[in-house]
Amino acid sequence: MTTPQHSAVRARSAAPAGGAPAIEFVGVNKNYLSHGETVPAVKRTDLAIGQGEFFSLLGPSGCGKTTTMRMIAGFEEPTAGKVFLDGNDVTGVSANKRDVNMVFQSYALFPHLNTYQNVAFGLERKKVAKNEISRRVGEILEIVSLTGMEKRSPREMSGGQQQRVALARALVNRPRALLLDEPLGALDLKLRQQMQIELKRIQREVGITFVYVTHDQGEALTMSDRIAVMNAGVIEQLGTPREIYERPASRFVAGFIGTSNIVDGHVDRVEGGLALLSYTAQDRVVVPAPQSVRQGDKLEVSIRPEKIDLHRGVPPVQATGGSVLSGTVTEVVYHGTSTNYTVSTAAGADFTVFDQNASNADDLADRGDRVYLTWAPQHSYMIGD
């Protein structure tokens, strides 16, 4: 796809290196009053989101991600702490005076206005000249592929089109940051995947900081530069999608992002930076461990299902350096590109194993089969503290 020159919209793409973060939270917390009781929604949070970053707030419902976003927008004020936009303290500044715009979950388009009037709303409030408004609305409608839809009213448009109007209505103002609250939640799978790519393209084109709230880990992984995983009002982990997936900082993150197998056990031996957890004479888990780990320590280890090899016979000799767990297959589910096995292991935990259906057309094992699971030491990951 050729990228048209949207010079005006690009204007801010080059953020000054080493300048203030686009958004910064300093010691922010937020309590709600519910039935006379104080309920913490966001606990003491420090956060810095860089210029031009695609940043996701990921977590289950009620984790505080939406409250965090609403504090950036100015719809909620922190109970304590400060919010900065581009280095300026905006704590206590009302939403209409903040240079950020929001794409709402249900789009929240003005039902009495057509596409053009919806998109022009913000510029009109800013008293931008009429011909300048019409130029910028035309330009942004081109970016979101809605040219020719100016006269349509929201109810005459599909969900996907309304979504684009909501996006255009926010972007046309060239905000310092764009806040997106589960914007793809109402779309069907196909359209959602299409819009994910589209959003990423638009973000590259306009160069504005995107803060994206979602409970969909797949969406967060594919689109984000960095992700903050939230749970119970706390950021559990902040990092790139790869960091979060490969090295989850807590049991919660390991479980929330993709599928994880988690086993715990006591350290039998520490040798050459590897800790060994034994369950029986053959069953053992090997995990890279820091110096501080001692014999007898209790560890929690996470292993991703696609890293595990499944064998029907006695494990091959080369596996002796890594982890080996024996078990019984309790479930086989065919997924097209892969087959997923559930194995009840000697370590006490049920394991999920993804086996790519690449070369072997037949399943490796059936329900009730005795199997051996093996994986390399570097694919074991010691969780958090």
Add this chain to the structure above:
Amino acid sequence: MNRVKRQIAPYLLVLPGGIWLLIFFAVPMFAMLSLSLQEGDIVHGYRFTGHWQTYTEAISAYQEQIIRSLIYGVIATILLIAIAFPMAYWIAFYGGRRKGSYLFLVLLPFFVSFVLRTISWKQILTDEGPVLQPLRDLGLISQAFHILGTPYAVILGLVYNFLPFMVLPIYVALERIDPRVVEAARDLYANPATTFRKVIFPLALPGVFAGVLMTFIPASSDFVNSEVLGSSDTTMIGQVIQTQFLENSDYPTASALSFVLMLVLLIGVFSYARILGTEDVMKVAAR
């Protein structure tokens, strides 16, 4: 067979309403129309003569009352919007969990007879009543000051009696506004006043429109408030029609006046709808 049934079903459903409309609306209308074109008196009976002059005579005799009724109706309707909108707005946006209770309070006077409520206003507004007597004692109003018998009392009665009919439709319209749409306006740099002007009010207009229809028509043809709270200077057309029917037994004149009133109200309402049709209202407000 099934297909035939399915095609007939909608007509069967409309039948009770249709019959009701025919018996209690269409038939009396024609009877009245015929009556308005008859001549005679209560002793010798009435005969249909096609005497349309009754209309011109009635209009010239009572044009003052017709115009006064319309003026009272318009003033009452404007006051109703001014009072009901903030009430409905407050209940819809600040009512919280007690919205239902507040709406019930608005409707509560309905449980008392219309006439009785109006008569109690008479007792409140009377010269020796609980409002005027203390004010007079304090020297805040002159001895000659009174409210009863003035147009103010009549319009006050109209506003009081029809308030729920304006509050409810506006409330429903406001209640249906998605709070996120209001937030979106704030997000797009609109201050509270602009948000109200550009988003909340335009979205509430269908409710205002419905409220106007439900109050202007009965207020203009009301015959109780002026009777109880007014004087001979505030006579409304509804009273005239009632007197002609029930006291003077001048059925042709009463019928003719009823038709004139109906026609005037229909013209008024249709031109109002044409100028401010709900769909167009929004487009106007959007500019």
